[in-house]
Amino acid sequence: MSGPVLNSATQERAWEELSSASFDVLVVGGGVTGAGAALDAATRGLRTAVVEQRDWAAGTSSRSSKLFHGGLRYLEQLNFSLVREALRERELMLTRLAPHLVRPVSFLYPLRHRGWERPYVGAGMLLYDNLGGARSVPGHRHYTRRGALGLAPGLDPAALTGALRYYDAEVDDARHTLTLVRTAARHGAVARSSTEVVGLTRDGDRVTGARLRDVETGRTTSVRARVVLNCTGVWSDRLHDLAGGDSPFTVRASKGVHITVPRERFRSETGLILRAGKSVLFFIPWGTRWIIGTTDTGWDLDVAHPAATSADLGHILRHANSVLAEPLTTRDILGVYAGLRPLLAKGTGAGGTTALSREHAVARPRPGLVSVAGGKYTTYRVMAADAVDAAAPDLPGLVPSVTAEVPLLGADGYRALCNRVGALAAGHGVTERRMRSLLDRYGSLTGEVLAPARDETSLLEPVDGAEEHLRAEIRYAVTHEGALHLDDVLTRRTRISFERADRGTDAAEAVAGIMGEVLGWDARTRASEVDNYLGRVEAERAAQRLPDDASAAAARSRVPDSRTVS
Numbered sequence: 001m002s003g004p005v006l007n008s009a010t011q012e013r014a015w016e017e018l019s020s021a022s023f024d025v026l027v028v029g030g031g032v033t034g035a036g037a038a039l040d041a042a043t044r045g046l047r048t049a050v051v052e053q054r055d056w057a058a059g060t061s062s063r064s065s066k067l068f069h070g071g072l073r074y075l076e077q078l079n080f081s082l083v084r085e086a087l088r089e090r091e092l093m094l095t096r097l098a099p100h101l102v103r104p105v106s107f108l109y110p111l112r113h114r115g116w117e118r119p120y121v122g123a124g125m126l127l128y129d130n131l132g133g134a135r136s137v138p139g140h141r142h143y144t145r146r147g148a149l150g151l152a153p154g155l156d157p158a159a160l161t162g163a164l165r166y167y168d169a170e171v172d173d174a175r176h177t178l179t180l181v182r183t184a185a186r187h188g189a190v191a192r193s194s195t196e197v198v199g200l201t202r203d204g205d206r207v208t209g210a211r212l213r214d215v216e217t218g219r220t221t222s223v224r225a226r227v228v229l230n231c232t233g234v235w236s237d238r239l240h241d242l243a244g245g246d247s248p249f250t251v252r253a254s255k256g257v258h259i260t261v262p263r264e265r266f267r268s269e270t271g272l273i274l275r276a277g278k279s280v281l282f283f284i285p286w287g288t289r290w291i292i293g294t295t296d297t298g299w300d301l302d303v304a305h306p307a308a309t310s311a312d313l314g315h316i317l318r319h320a321n322s323v324l325a326e327p328l329t330t331r332d333i334l335g336v337y338a339g340l341r342p343l344l345a346k347g348t349g350a351g352g353t354t355a356l357s358r359e360h361a362v363a364r365p366r367p368g369l370v371s372v373a374g375g376k377y378t379t380y381r382v383m384a385a386d387a388v389d390a391a392a393p394d395l396p397g398l399v400p401s402v403t404a405e406v407p408l409l410g411a412d413g414y415r416a417l418c419n420r421v422g423a424l425a426a427g428h429g430v431t432e433r434r435m436r437s438l439l440d441r442y443g444s445l446t447g448e449v450l451a452p453a454r455d456e457t458s459l460l461e462p463v464d465g466a467e468e469h470l471r472a473e474i475r476y477a478v479t480h481e482g483a484l485h486l487d488d489v490l491t492r493r494t495r496i497s498f499e500r501a502d503r504g505t506d507a508a509e510a511v512a513g514i515m516g517e518v519l520g521w522d523a524r525t526r527a528s529e530v531d532n533y534l535g536r537v538e539a540e541r542a543a544q545r546l547p548d549d550a551s552a553a554a555a556r557s558r559v560p561d562s563r564t565v566s
Contacts, residue, residue: 003409003445004185006482008519014049014192018212019221023047023190024395025388026210026225028197028239030054031061032173032377034231035180036384040403041229042187044388046395049223050189053196053215053565055488056181059304060233061377062174062492063339065258065282065294068093068102068378069168070132072273073280075124080131082359086378087132090169094136097381097407098176100414100443104137105170105285107271108152110160110323118142118162125166137167152268159323165270170284173377174492175441176408178481183409193482196565200228200242200369207243207368215563216484227391230371231384233342234303240365248363250345251373253303255549257312258293260335260498261328266290276319283320287468289334289499292320299340299549304561306338307543307552335498336544344374362390410443417444428453429460430470437468449476463514465506466496474514484519485562486512486529487536503537535559 025041027034030052038050052058070087071079093102109125111117125140141164148163149155185191199211201222209224230239233251240247263285266272272283284291295312313330321327344361360375360383372387385401392398417424417439425435428450438446450472453459459472477483477493489511490504491497497504508530516526539559543552 002448003480004182005480006182006185006191007479008484011192011194011482011484014190015195015214015221017190018049018051018192018195018223021047021190021224023049023223023225025049025227025229025391026051026223027229027231028210029231029233029235030056030177030181030191030193031059031231031233032057032177032180032380033061033233033372033375033383033387034229035061035177035184036380036403037229037231037372037387038184038189038191039180039187039406040381040384040388040401042184042189043402043406044399046388046398048184048189049225050181050184050191051195051197051212052193054304054561054563055193055485055492056482057174057177057492059235060339060341061177063256063258063306063337064173064377065256066170066173066284066286066291067105067168067282068171070128070378071376072124072128072166072168075127079359082376082379083128084131085382086376087128087135089378089381091132091135092381092404093171094169096411097404098171098179098411100410100440101176101179101408102169102171103440104167105271106138106165106167107273107282108143108148108268109164109166109273110148110155111162111164112160114161118164121164125164128166137169140164140166151270152266152272154265154267154325155323156325170286171377172441172495174495178492179408179410182481183406186409187406191482194484194563197239197242198566200239202244202368205366207366213566215565226368227394228369229387229391230369231387233373234340236342236371236373240371243366243369245365248365248371249361249373251342252345253299253306253340254343255297255299255306255312255338255340256294257308257316257336257338258291258498259313259316259333260286260289260291261332262334263288263290265326265328265332266324272323274319274323276315281316281319287499292316297549301549301553302557303340304565305553305556306340307540307549307556308336308338309543309549309552310545310547312338313544334501335503336540337498342373360386362386364390364393368394410445413444414439417446429457434470438470438473441473448480449473463507464510465502465508466494466500466504466511468499469494469496471514474511475518478515478518483515486515486533487562489515490533497537503540505534505537508533529562532559532562 024046027050041048070083129139196213201209234253274281279296425432543555546552
């Protein structure tokens with residue numbers, strides 16, 4: 001099976017189409033909501049374009065907790081409708097839309113108190129099991145302390161009286177968002193990254209399109225569209241300013257920080273969920289590592305580069321160590337990433353970000369302009385459909401959304417291929433373990449990833465400095481997945497930047513070499529890409545040694561982005 005191509009050549013063709021064609025819908029923002037909106041619009045038969053000023057999923061949508069979940073803690077807030085909606089979306093992803101990217105994961109909830117806590121938490125989990133209707137994951141189970149320690153011997157016996165285990169689902173968020181974009185392209189959408197919206201065009205009060213800037217070259221053009229969908233998350237207010245009107249809702253940024261540590265540092269066959277003040281802390285299994293997070297604090301600095309601080313890392317380690325038999329230290333941290341949630345203020349004088357709404361809002365502040373913000377990664381499809389529905393006054397004859405019935409690229413045939421993993425591995429000259437890993441990243445597109453290795457067998461070799469990935473994957477990221485810069489590959493097409501203790505610096509030269517062969521980089525360009533990436537890693541490490549957001553943000557901002565955005 002083959003998928004649509006996104007690469008430097010299609011970038012050029014997309015620029016020409018944006019400059020010359022008229023569109024029904026222009027989606028601004030290449031995160032999960034924008035990518036989902038592009039797919040929603042395209043599959044309704046609308047002439048659709050989607051633009052992103054940096055790389056696909058460069059912001060919030062590559063820095064989440066990597067979960068498709070209902071949000072167990074929202075039951076305590078009595079937000080049943082949000083949980084029900086999210087659980088239904090989780091089931092769709094697991095069973096129909098993206099089984100190659102979204103998979104079940106279990107979490108253990110340690111009980112600290114005798115008596116009241118078990119029936120209280122158990123009642124919540126029973127509701128969680130049944131609120132979303134049909135489910136493909138097991139229901140929750142109760143454990144004694146001995147039973148819980150059998151599952152997770154790395155827990156401190158003194159830190160729990162028993163436990164409950166329940167199931168949710170995990171996802172590689174950046175790869176999922178990228179797959180949404182490519183699926184939208186499969187259905188006719190024009191997709192272009194490195195494309196900044198610098199203005200909106202208007203006819204009286206009506207928005208009629210946008211002025212675009214190519215951040216790679218600096219050239220500009222205009223695109224005509226009947227509707228502009230603002231799916232820019234924490235950048236929402238900027239587009240409202242360009243429209244010349246007040247923002248229809250208030251979006252506040254909440255910073256969430258995660259760390260990764262080696263899997264052997266916490267012995268457990270299940271993930272973990274803990275109370276952490278007003279929020280929760282997850283241990284999420286991620287290959288040979290744990291992702292641990294998150295924090296939840298307000299952020300009013302540079303939204304392009306939220307920075308983790310020593311205080312953030314201390315918060316995570318302190319709450320994690322409250323239940324561990326062998327405490328974690330900063331020396332155990334392999335990687336760190338920080339992202340921003342776009343949360344809706346419930347009203348004036350809102351308190352901390354944990355008090356803000358996780359639900360989404362859609363508004364049509366003027367004819368031809370629709371904005372959507374808030375929500376959870378899990379409910380992106382609902383947000384996208386609601387945003388396109390809100391454009392109905394500008395799109396006569398709009399038909400209903402069909403994305404609940406549209407599998408993402410790589411989903412069709414995935415389970416059948418998993419059943420043939422041995423034969424596939426032998427046929428392509430890789431190990432069964434490697435083939436399973438590839439299937440879980442590319443699904444039924446795996447053959448397309450490996451096809452060039454028939455003529456160039458060196459593509460089946462592991463990447464120097466990142467042996468979990470093949471050279472063929474790096475090449476595919478450039479030829480089919482729209483990677484234009486080194487950090488696109490190290491940070492989003494793969495997750496080397498937070499999976500390895502060197503943060504990807506050991507692999508930078510090798511990856512730049514593979515990319516450069518396809519993109520035609522000369523020695524100077526390759527060196528510049530590597531230097532920029534190494535500088536970024538050092539700036540992030542420096543920020544993580546500082547105690548507060550302001551100083552950490554200043555340290556991070558000393559290294560420019562690979563794309564120059566206004």
